[in-house]
Amino acid sequence: MTAQLIDGVALSRQIRSEVGARAAALAGRGRTPGLAVIVVGDDPASAVYVRNKVKACHEHGLHSVLEKYDAALSEPELLARVAALNADPAIHGILVQMPLPRHIDPQKVIAAIDTRKDVDGFSVLSAGELMSGLPGLRPCTPYGCMKLIESTGQAIKGKHAVVIGRSNTVGKPMALLLLQAHATVTVCHSATPDLAVHTRQADIVVAAVGRRNTLTAGMVKPGAIVIDVGMNRNDAGKLCGDVDFGAVREVAGWITPVPGGVGPMTITMLLVNTLQAAESQP
Ligand code: NAP
Numbered sequence: 001m002t003a004q005l006i007d008g009v010a011l012s013r014q015i016r017s018e019v020g021a022r023a024a025a026l027a028g029r030g031r032t033p034g035l036a037v038i039v040v041g042d043d044p045a046s047a048v049y050v051r052n053k054v055k056a057c058h059e060h061g062l063h064s065v066l067e068k069y070d071a072a073l074s075e076p077e078l079l080a081r082v083a084a085l086n087a088d089p090a091i092h093g094i095l096v097q098m099p100l101p102r103h104i105d106p107q108k109v110i111a112a113i114d115t116r117k118d119v120d121g122f123s124v125l126s127a128g129e130l131m132s133g134l135p136g137l138r139p140c141t142p143y144g145c146m147k148l149i150e151s152t153g154q155a156i157k158g159k160h161a162v163v164i165g166r167s168n169t170v171g172k173p174m175a176l177l178l179l180q181a182h183a184t185v186t187v188c189h190s191a192t193p194d195l196a197v198h199t200r201q202a203d204i205v206v207a208a209v210g211r212r213n214t215l216t217a218g219m220v221k222p223g224a225i226v227i228d229v230g231m232n233r234n235d236a237g238k239l240c241g242d243v244d245f246g247a248v249r250e251v252a253g254w255i256t257p258v259p260g261g262v263g264p265m266t267i268t269m270l271l272v273n274t275l276q277a278a279e280s281q282p
Contacts, residue, residue, distance in 0.1 A: 144265025
C-alpha cells in the first residue's frame with residue numbers, strides 16, 4: 001500500500017485564500033490585520049523565514065511591519081519596542097524572531113508581548129491557555145500539523161497518537177492539541193528506551209526531532225497517519241525530514257512530504273493567528 005500524500009502546499013493555498021477573504025472583510029470594517037516582526041542581528045536562516053512571513057502577509061491583505069535591529073540592540077531597547085507595539089492599534093500580532101543575541105533573555109521578551117498579540121503562541125500565558133483548554137493563540141507549527149491531520153478526513157477522537165519530541169514550541173503543544181481532540185497521546189523523547197514499541201502502536205505519528213531517519217518503515221503501523229515536522233539536510237545537502245519518506249510511504253496510510261508538508265503550514269497558521277487576533281481585539 002502506498003500512502004496518500006498530505007499536500008501542505010495545497011492545504012496552505014486553501015486556508016490562505018480563506019484568510020485573504022476574512023482579512024478583506026475586516027479591512028472593509030476599518031481594521032486591516034497587522035503583524036509586526038522584529039529581527040535582531042543578522043542570522044541568515046532568520047532572514048529567510050522573516051522574508052517569507054512578511055511576503056505571505058502582503059499576498060493575503062494583511063498589513064505587516066518588519067523592524068530590523070543591529071545585534072548590539074540592548075534588552076531594554078527591545079522591550080521598549082515590544083511595549084510600543086503592544087500599544088499600537090494597527091498591530092494585532094507581534095513576532096520576535098528567534099534566536100536573539102546572547103545578551104537578550106528570550107523568555108523576558110516573549111513575556112513582554114501582550115498575550116492577545118502573541119501570534120507565535122510561545123508565551124507562558126498562551127501555553128497555559130492551551131494547557132487549560134481555554135481559547136487562545138496556538139503555536140503555529142503544531143496548529144498546522146493538526147490541520148494536516150484533519151485534512152485526511154480521519155477521526156482523531158479515540159485514536160492513539162505518538163508525538164516524538166517534547167520541545168515547548170512543537171512536541172509539547174502538539175501533544176496537548178491531540179489530547180484536546182480526544183486522542184490517546186504518548187510523548188517520546190531522547191530518553192525513551194525503545195521508540196519503535198510506541199510508534200508501532202500509533203494511528204498517528206508526529207515526528208519533531210531534528211534527526212533524519214528517526215522514523216523508519218518497520219516502526220510504523222500499516223495505514224497510520226505520519227506527520228513529519230523535521231527539517232534536516234541529507235548527505236547531498238537536500239532538505240529532508242525525520243521520516244525515511246521513501247520506505248515509510250509504502251506502509252503508512254497518509255504522509256506529509258518534506259519539503260511541502262508542515263513547512264508551508266507554519267506560515268499559514270501565523271496568518272490565521274494574526275487574523276484571529278485582529279478579529280478578537282477590542
Ligand atoms: P528541539 O527543541 O531540538 O527538540 C527535539 C526533541 O526531539 C527533543 O524533545 C528531544 O528530546 C527529542 N529527541 C532527540 N533525539 C531523539 C531520539 N533519538 N528519539 C526520540 N526523541 C528524540 O527541536 P524542535 O524545535 O522541537 O524541532 C524539531 C524539528 O522540527 C527540527 O528539525 C526543526 O528544524 C523542525 N521544525 C520545523 C518547523 C517547520 O515549520 N517545518 C517548525 C519548527 C521546527 P529531549 O527533550 O529529551 O532532548
